[in-house]
Amino acid sequence: MLSLQEAKARVLEDFSMFDQWLDKYEYLIELGKNLESFPEEHKTEDRLIKGCQSRVWLNSEKRDGRLWFSADSDAIITKGIISLLIGVYSGRTPQEIASDDFAFIEELGLRENLSPTRANGLASMIATIKKTACDEQ
């Protein structure tokens, strides 16, 4: 498994391969489509991330001292974004996640290329991942 820093660098590298935002979206769509299927019974109110325009569910499980995330959304680009996030943060210790600054999101330039409501949704996703980690420490 890649270290947290390596995983972030990988995403940044993947993303930088595309000049056009349309291509970056295609990459996110692919990520969304390839996200592991999420059980219907996990689509509950308490797993719903508040503040997103489309519905996003996040599930977390702690095994061997590490947090494992799974997620789903009814919008494919949102699903791609959460997939990108959990691809980086799943399987890390709560301490690692809680102490991370999530600055690589800014480097991706995602926020500027989302509508303000979507950018809020992204912030909610990050906040939920962080809070889960803080609660589990």
Place this chain on the structure above:
Amino acid sequence: MVKMTIEELRQQFPSLSASVNGCRLVYLDNAATAMRPRSVIEKWNDVVTNKNSNIYRAVHTTAALATKEVEDARESVKSFIGADSVREIIFTSGATASLNLLAFCAGEAFVGEGDEIIVSAAEHHANIVPWQMMCKRKGAKLKVLPVNDRGEVMVERLESLITAKTKIVSVAHISNVLGIVNPIREIADICHRNGVLLSVDGAQGIVHCNVDVKALDCDFYAFSGHKIYAAPGTGVLYGKEKLLNELPPYMGGGEMIANVKWEETTYAGLPYKFEAGTPNLAGIPTFIPALEMAVAMRSKAIIDNERGVVDYIMDELDKDSSITLFGNPKDREAKIPLFSISVKGVHHEDLALIMDKMGVALRSGQLCAEPIMDACGVTGMLRASFAPYNTVEEAEYFIKSLHRAIDMLR
């Protein structure tokens, strides 16, 4: 203004030549707000630069110039909608403010416990929530006139929905989701023979219909300036003079008073009774060039272009069975170029985001009309709303981009 071709018309709107994300902007969110012509921008600039002063009270020359601009605008609006008098034209900050004013004041004047208000199932929140708030305050009941599967308001059910307790019916001239022109005159006749008042949310109607309030025989008509090319933060509430006189004032202060005494305050006459506080004195004068533009857009060439857009888009959407168009009237003439759709297996927000990167500005989500979303069984829709300055070429680009986005997302 002389009658224009569509190319000449487009040249009057500087923001139409913008580019976004490296593409030419195709602006199809006109139902949310329209672009503004150069004449409107110039008027705003002229008022702010040369006539900036508070209106009505001051004796100095600049104040008189500013007052004249606002009162000329009132005259323009009066003529544009065929009202009897400028006393029937109340300036507000927009259609939402107009409807809130009306719901509050009409509630105070006409509604008591157990009374009923009727709205249609396809209303914008601005024509639902103010009535709900008033009903809650007054102990009244809000009833809903349904729409059929085509999205047409079921006017045939209105008479049986009205009871002796019904005081007001409030419906959109054109729903901002379904894009169908409602038969306002027919609704007005039903209301009036049952002793019920009719309020019309004209936010979309004022843009796409030749509104003549006397021909429609509505009691109130509310609209925004910014959707009909005037400055944002401007709006109008039209009301029949006799009825407006029966309403109490809404907000206190400013030009709405006659005399203020500790014992009792008396109020100004119409329309000032409802215009508390300093009005949008830079924005209101833009109604003059904006409505001139709206009149100029009634040329045959421009109307033919608009009908061409409706025919083209409806035919194209019809070809793809995975696309559902909400608002598909029996009579195509009743459809304005506003298309709210859902695409099977594809989220409306994803489509809007991808198409934005192709230069197409659309609206996605609940479109400020959650009840009709629920009735249609969707969490949201994708809406393309055209203005008279949008071309058939832009409609073709919209369809092409839509298919490309669907292919990417599926």
